[in-house]
Amino acid sequence: MKIHFQQALRALILLAFCGLIFQLHYTGDITKYINPKYVRLSQSASILFLFLFFIQITRIWTSKREEEGHEHHHGENCRHHDDHSCSHHHDHGDTPFTGKKLLSYSIILFPLLTGFFLPAKTLDASIAEKKGGLAILGNQKQEVNTSAGSDEKADEPDIDLEDYSLEEELEEVEELEHDLSVNEEVQEISNEEFEQLKKDLYSAPAIKMDDKVFSLYYEEISKDIDKFIGREIEFQGFIYKEEGLASNQLVISRFLITHCVADASMIGFLSEMEEAPELYDNMWVKVRGVIQKEAYNGTELPLIKIKEWQEIEEPFIPYLYPLTIKIL
Amino acid sequence: MNRVFRSHIIDITGIILIAILVYFISFSSGLALSFDIPPSLLNLNVIFISILIEALPFVLIGVLIAGFIQIFITEDHIKRWIPKNRTAAVIMSCVAGALFPACECGIVPIIRRLMSKGVPVYAAIGFMLTGPLINPIVIASTYMAFGNDFEMAGLRMGLGFLIAIIVAFSVSIIFKSGQLKESIHLSHSSENNRSFLDRIWSMLTHSIDEFFDMAKYLIIGALLASIVQVYMPAKTFLQSADNPVVSLLIMMGFAYVLSLCSEADAFIGASFSSIFPKSSILGFLIFGPMIDFKNTIMMLSVFRMKFVLGVLALTASVVFFTLLLLQNFI
Structure with a gap:
């Protein structure tokens, strides 16, 4: 009997990957990394790692007889080649432990260590800034223009009013058609629920942006700010202040996660309130205000005049996820 | 007797390893909050780990397929399947990539194994370029991200396919075969006469070895991509977006350094559509899945190395010039 320490190390690494993913699921921290929609996928990865671990442990010990068999096998393959590694274009973990190997094992161990030892942190305002900040918030508005008209039109800031309202109508028709198949949001909802949500947006006395509908409503509002001017709105988010904003302005934003936090995109509302200077980055607030319109760098943005606000704890699930609508 | 003894030893080793890990985990939860780490490093770590967690299922599937290819597919099969004619081989590989649902991390171990079985380099490149770009999930997510408009999704797939064919064809002209790293040579599977169960077993062990070969590259790539995300200010680039040439370059650069999964990049691409023209967004959507940092x-x-850089430059310039030529039509 002979023990192969490298094979043991490999087995340990496989098990550790399984354990890391399992631990994240167990503590619920997984939602700080990926969209819960993909939880099953990562669970199956964890199970696969466990399975590979069980295969790997059989390779830790080899008996003399097998050893010879293995060698013989190698010999057979090697006849065609001069070099030593021959058909074994990859490392089987049998070759001696060298500095190069130490490096590659350290690389593989690195994420395991940081994954186990460092706490899962929520993305914060500094990431919002790196993602482009307020500049990317105006997007849906422009998108409407591009899909209705040609590219040049979107570049022109001054579309005359007549033209504009026409486009708007066109857009509405289009929207109605799309309603059935549309949109992305947290978890799965049925079509009727989705329709109801949209209806609520237009009819409710105050727009309540809870996590489920946040990105849907956000998109609707940005698409056609005029329709919502003067409406009352309630939502929560973290504070993000950007250079160039007036002292009474700040952005209250959320991150929308499609797959994992690496693809987080920022959505949020430019807001105005007297106490803004007292508020600091990354502070979570729940606010109530009235929707207005503001031009920012040539794009129109909804601006929320805050009437009431209150500091809150960061929610356990700080992120938003796109809704998926079941289409039969 | 030996056999019984061995199975016991394996059990014991397994239990010891599990015990080591459990010890580590319980140790970690106590340690985690005890010292101060700058928040930007924690952000970096979260993004880094999330990229890995997102990629691992696909990498595992990739290495299992690679293991399967290694054990069950012989050079003769490949010789029979790949057309002798170069043009036909390029087109076939691109179509195969389009039909094969993969993501960009899972596909590398697969092409690596295919090439060691004798698939010509240009066919492998064609397969690698279309595999992650053209598949149902990518189409669906692009469709949703751009306001349920099929135009972007259609353009992404159509132009992507065209570009992949051009690149693969150029590779077949420019590069000779033999671009594999020294250590990877054609393998001659002498395993045909073994029992089916034996072959499944060696497929799995091969997959494990493949995983360890691949994992370090994946990890370095993910780390670099997350460093870029945390420390590169996208904002400064956004201000210089007026010129279509510059904006196309910026968006392609973004796609490259952000290294997003092709299934998730559509929403990010869409979030830039207020700032950049459509051709630049397409540059982001097409170039990213084909080649990125990771x-x-x-x-x-x-x-x-030389070949990798060559393919990178080639792909980048084909994407760039195609979109520049077509930008007035899309």
Whole structure:
């Protein structure tokens, strides 16, 4: 009997990957990394790692007889080649432990260590800034223009009013058609629920942006700010202040996660309130205000005049996820 | 007697390893909050780990397929399947990639194994370029991200396919075969006469070895991509977006360094559509899945450095010029 320490190390690494993913699921921290929609996928990865671990442990010990068999096998393959590694274009973990190997094992161990030892942190305002900040918030508005008209039109800031309202109508028709198949949001909802949500947006006395509908409503509002001017709105988010904003302005934003936090995109509302200077980055607030319109760098943005606000704890699930609508 | 003894030893080793890990985990939860780490490093770590967690299922599927290819597919099969004619081989590989649902991290171990079985380099490149770009999930997510408009999704797939064919064809002209790294040579499977169960077993062990070969490149790639995300200010680039040429370059650069999964990049692409013209957004959507930071590092595990850089430059310029030529039509 002979023990192969490298094979043991490999087995340990496989098990550790399984354990890391399992631990994240167990503590619920997984939602700080990926969209819960993909939880099953990562669970199956964890199970696969466990399975590979069980295969790997059989390779830790080899008996003399097998050893010879293995060698013989190698010999057979090697006849065609001069070099030593021959058909074994990859490392089987049998070759001696060298500095190069130490490096590659350290690389593989690195994420395991940081994954186990460092706490899962929520993305914060500094990431919002790196993602482009307020500049990317105006997007849906422009998108409407591009899909209705040609590219040049979107570049022109001054579309005359007549033209504009026409486009708007066109857009509405289009929207109605799309309603059935549309949109992305947290978890799965049925079509009727989705329709109801949209209806609520237009009819409710105050727009309540809870996590489920946040990105849907956000998109609707940005698409056609005029329709919502003067409406009352309630939502929560973290504070993000950007250079160039007036002292009474700040952005209250959320991150929308499609797959994992690496693809987080920022959505949020430019807001105005007297106490803004007292508020600091990354502070979570729940606010109530009235929707207005503001031009920012040539794009129109909804601006929320805050009437009431209150500091809150960061929610356990700080992120938003796109809704998926079941289409039969 | 030996056999019984051995199975016991394996059990014991397994239990010891599990015990080591459990010890580590319980140790970690106590340690985690005890010292101060700058928040930007924690952000970095979260993004880094999330990229890995997102990629691992696909990488595992990739290495299992690679293991399968290694054990069950022989060079003769490949010889029979790949057309002798170069043009036909390029087109076939691109179509195969389009039909094969993969993502850019999972596909590298597969092409690596295919090439060691004798698939010509240009066919492998064609397969690698279309595999992650053209598949149902990518189409669906692009469709949703751009306001349920099929135009972007259609353009992404159509132009992507065209570009992949041009690149693969250029590779077949420019590069000779033999671009594999020294250590990877054609393998001669002498395993045909073994029992089915034996072959499944060696497929799995091969997959494990493949995983360890691949993992380090994936990890370095993910780390670099997350460093870029945390420390590179996208904002400063956004201000210089007026010129279509510059904006196309910026968006392609973004796609490259952000290294997003092709299934998730559509929403990010869409979020830039207020700032950049459509052709630049398409540059982001097409170039990203084909080659990115993470993927380049992983390719280094298969090909020579010179070849990787060559393919990178080639793909980038074909995407760039195609979109520049077509930008008035889209």
